Amino acid sequence: MTFSRTTAVAGIASAAAIGLLLTGCTSAGNASDDGGDTELTVTTFGTFGYDDLYAQYESDHPGVTIKATNIDTGGNARTDLFTKLAAGSGVSDVVALEEGWLGSVMEVSDQFVDLNDFGGADIASRWVPWKLDQGTDADGRLIGYGTDIGPQGLCYNAPLFEAAGLPSDRASVAELFGGDDATWEEYFDLGRQYQAATGKAWFDQPSFVWNSMVNQLPEGYYTSDGELNIEGNADLEERWGWLTQGVADGLSAQQARWDWGGGKGFVDGSFATFVCPGWMLGVLQGNTESGGGSAATGWDFADVFPGGASNWGGAFLAVPATSEHQAQAAELAAWLTEPAQQVAQFEAAGTFPSTTEAQETLAADATPNEFFQGAPVGAILAERAQGVEAQFKGPNDSVIQENVFQAVLDRVDTGELNAETGWAEALKLTDELVDQ
Incomplete structure (x- = not known):
């Protein structure tokens, strides 16, 4: 992606x-x-x-x-x-x-x-x-x-976890999410628990979470033999349901990708978790510092990821x-x-x-x-990185991610579309933009 x-x-x-x-x-x-x-x-x-x-x-x-x-x-x-x-x-x-x-x-x-x-x-x-x-x-x-x-772990803000009554040390956080058996269902359930305790969002915006979900599947937008793999894909539809329900439940902070309010979203407690492939650690640190934060802001990195290995x-x-x-x-x-x-x-x-x-x-x-x-x-x-395998990326993989799902999730995030209408719009855009 x-x-x-x-x-x-x-x-x-x-x-x-x-x-x-x-x-x-x-x-x-x-x-x-x-x-x-x-x-x-x-x-x-x-x-x-x-x-x-x-x-x-x-x-x-x-x-x-x-x-x-x-x-x-x-x-x-x-x-x-x-x-x-x-x-x-x-x-x-x-x-x-x-x-x-x-x-x-x-x-x-x-x-x-x-x-x-x-x-x-x-x-x-x-x-x-x-x-x-x-x-x-x-x-x-x-x-x-x-x-x-890009193996992924979970970044989280320890002071925000503590404020919600959740454990904050790395080992306990990994256990909280399920360790080797961590699931996306548990991730969103914990998000609802956090939101109920604090009134604040769980993640910055939905497209990065979606990206992570898709990447850890054996097959993503394409099958391993190069066929388009979106319509009728039960794995994608299931994850779409989990994510869009999380958005509907107020778990998204509706942040702007790659900006986060000039980095202030990482500092002001807008959200408590962030999906982190290795290269994203630098993105998080740089934006935190741009937003006026530092190590004292409390971001940490846990050896756990919902759904298992993901690249x-x-x-x-x-x-x-x-x-x-x-x-x-x-x-x-x-x-x-x-x-x-x-x-x-x-x-x-x-x-x-x-x-x-x-x-x-x-x-x-x-x-x-x-x-x-x-x-x-x-x-x-x-x-x-253990267990990470390459997922076949078709010729329009990045087009589908950016111009289809990312664009649709932006509209879901603002409430313009819901789970059902958003999925239908994604299929429509795929038909329009991708040769099949």
């Missing part, structure tokens, strides 16, 4: 992680050491945490200059990429691809180089298998090196066929996605690694995060 990384996580660095960065292995090949000057262009979106890594790469590769462009959101990055692909020019040497629109990229995968031609096959064991599979097209061409994945987001680095520096670009993409660099990326942006070595580093590193009340966020995310 399309997402936005808007602010980096601070203070996650550890001695183990820094050591891995300093001793990280070199990437396949050494294509940039050709004695000439090369400018490599890179386009990412949101916050990838690459600025220091760019500087390190330039220092280690004399003659190479990186010209970086960052687009604010994944949705806008998708538009930028496909506009330039259609024009046949203007695409950067290295471009970030988002998981939610990877399906549409795979329809034009011949416009990207096969990274196996530049040493990709030699480093394939770096990644968890499903991430590698996601970046491989139907012809077996590896078009994207995996950056991060929201994740990206890849690809090299377009139009690049005039394909070998050098492939080398840069390989280096940026090495385990050492993925740990550094996590430190800078909270993005959880897709390489097994980096995951193991963070799993063993229980460094407390000061903003999240000392939570060992790396170790928690490593635990939450």
Whole structure:
């Protein structure tokens, strides 16, 4: 699903992680050491945490200059990429691809180089298998090196929980929601209990909750063989019912996505829980601080998630066929996605690694995060990554999420539509916007 990384996580660095960065292995090949000057262009979106890594790469590769462009959101990055692909020019040497629109990229995968031609096959064991599979097209061409994945835990505000008479320490909160058996039904029931005790909302707005629900299903908007999978989908309809009933019961704070009143929604007690893939931790912290809050605001991160393992987001680095520096670009993409660099990326942006070595580093590193009340966020995310599997994303997955369900849920959130009329409107919009 399309997402936005808007602010980096601070203070996650550890001695183990820094050591891995300093001793990280070199990437396949050494294509940039050709004695000439090369400018490599890179386009990412949101916050990838690459600025220091760019500087390190330039220092280690004399003659190479990186010209970086960052687009604010994944949705806008998708538009930028496909506009330039259609024009046949203007695409950067290295471009970030988002998981939610990877399906549409795979329809034009011949416009990207096969990274196996530049040493990709030699480093394939770096990644968890499903991430590698996601970046491989139907012809077996590896078009994207995996950056991060998005295992989810639950963010919650401890003082707000205490005010409602709920336990607030991480272990007790995980148990409160059901631990390994946590369900969405229990999540909404606890929300109604919280709302009755405080008169306040439980979550910020419904579309992020919906996104999380859809992502943890074995099949989402598409079946695994690429067929549209919305109308008559009992799993989706059941979750739609839970969520829209929660909205009707006053559990939504009706916040604006990616804004939250300039971050004030995280500070003023507007809502008590927030769904958190790893990259969202930085979003929460940055917006809390923008809204005038700090660690004292009381946000924490629990090793639990309703419905079990869920992955929201994740990206890849690809090299377009139009690049005039394909070998050098492939080398840069390989280096940026090495385990050492993925740990550094996590430190800078909270993005959880897709390489097994980096995951193991963070799993063993229980460094407390000061903003999240000392939570060992790396170790928690490593635990939450257990059981995550790739969900097939069809060519219009991000269109369905943003222009169908996100748009309809906004209208449900304001009371313009209810559960029944909202579902009907979603089916109508799908018919209008998606080729079937």
